[in-house]
Amino acid sequence: MRPPLVELDDVSKYYGNIRALEGVSLEVHSGEISCVLGDNGAGKSTLIKIISGLHQHDAGTFRIDGTETRLGSPRDALDRGIATVYQDLSVVPLMPVWRNFFLGSEPLKGTVPFRRMDVQFMRETTRAELLRMGIDLRDVDQPIGTLSGGERQCVAIARAVYFGAKVLVLDEPTAALGVKQSGVVLKYVAAARDAGLGVVLITHNPHHAYLVGDRFVLLKRGTMAGSHLKSEIALDELTRQMSGGSELDELSHELERAEVPAHLGGHRGDRA
Template sequence: MTHSARTEAGTAAGTEARTEAGTQARTEAGTEAATEGRIGARTALVELSGVSKHYGAVRALHGVSLEVHAGEITCVLGDNGAGKSTLIKIIAGLHQHDGGVLRVDGEETRLASPREALDRGIATVHQDLAVVGLMPVWRNFFLGSEPRKGAGPFKRLDVDLMRRTTREELLRMGIDLRDVDQPIGTLSGGERQCVAIARAVHFGAKVLVLDEPTAALGVKQSGTVLKYVAAARDEGLGVVFITHNPHHAYLVGDRFVLLKRGAMAGNHTRDAITLEELTRQMAGGNELDDLRHELRRS
């Protein structure tokens, strides 16, 4: 974003602090990641240690541990019912864990709400994206955080600033839209995911949680989304990539956490596992071998 745009944004009450904080957070996180390397011994942005969650008699999570570091992508893999959604809700502040420890920037905490998580730098992009399809791209980009200009009865939305900022931030992430005035509902699924990622980066997220961003996309659109997931990583963000597709995970992942029926089924760094073994564990491993033996013709 240009200096003049940042200066003009400074006139908008309630937006200046978030915008400047976002720029500072991205710069500091990117510098730290470049200096210390993608994987190193440093404080995790988010750390779960033995976290559990129960809904009455139903065990949704039990003893789950993971780490999210700046400039890294932690992939969480599992089938439907594995506990991925519950894990997202705990990190995003929607639900609180029953057991174990959640740390943010090394500090033990219990996130009371999504607003608190966002204030701590944790942004979550859900599958439904929470966008208003008939509103233009720039309006969705600033939805809930619109800058204003003027004073008193003359206070109004700063539309020019929002249009310009949206265009510049999307370009900075390598996203070249035809027109930021077009309704966001006219974009492809992959393009909407990319706008949501760019929005989180702009507003100063340090941790980006992505809920199955490629689940309903074709090969080409999935590749586009993965490119911008990697761009967020290169900006210095810690990314939690929830997926059931080991091939997508292995293309971008640095760490892999496998869930099965709410429990850990594996925890690996990229250099400790191959795509073939990751796929095998995701598919059921020994259980699949037993099933193959049972189904074999006599």
């Protein structure tokens, strides 16, 4: 059996005395979407930083294609086929779509000293790659800042696929989007999966996760609160675990209005 594209086994990360992650395990397989769910402060950002090479883990094992590794930088992660799309996307709003698509990796043509960017190739390739993902933009020359949030996310996904990513890490791609735009993004997340990529979807929305996810890891205060295959858990139970079902039950009980004894009751209007 082929090993996972990326595997974290009992991984921990500490910042001084602060426990950011402890004992977290995650598998990312080709053609699957592994969803990492948790509220703010659950450890999702720290997990992203470890997978993307921004930070190194302090304990546990990190494997890529079955080989234990320790990434030294985000460039190291990219060279190993791990692309991360952050929530802010890091685009240049006033530049055209095609320019953002190739930003930092612009192809050149001509000979020294007359080498220049191959603009025609970039335009044609951007349009073709977006179409291949099912994204039909009216004009790749329009500034990327004029696109909707969902469309910008989709361009970032198509870019990662084009540049050879094997693993795509998505940081809360639907967090700031409405229902319709979220649906558009999830459609292209599924397209990346169908193209054979292993996808890590970071989200706090169990409904979005359940629509596309194959595996679910729940984080709470830096530790694992659950790990499930889709076949093992229903949406209602995933939502209950994500929201801290037992804690909510306890809180609901505490917030219930106690019945006021009749002899202590009365109407506010009775006061003089």
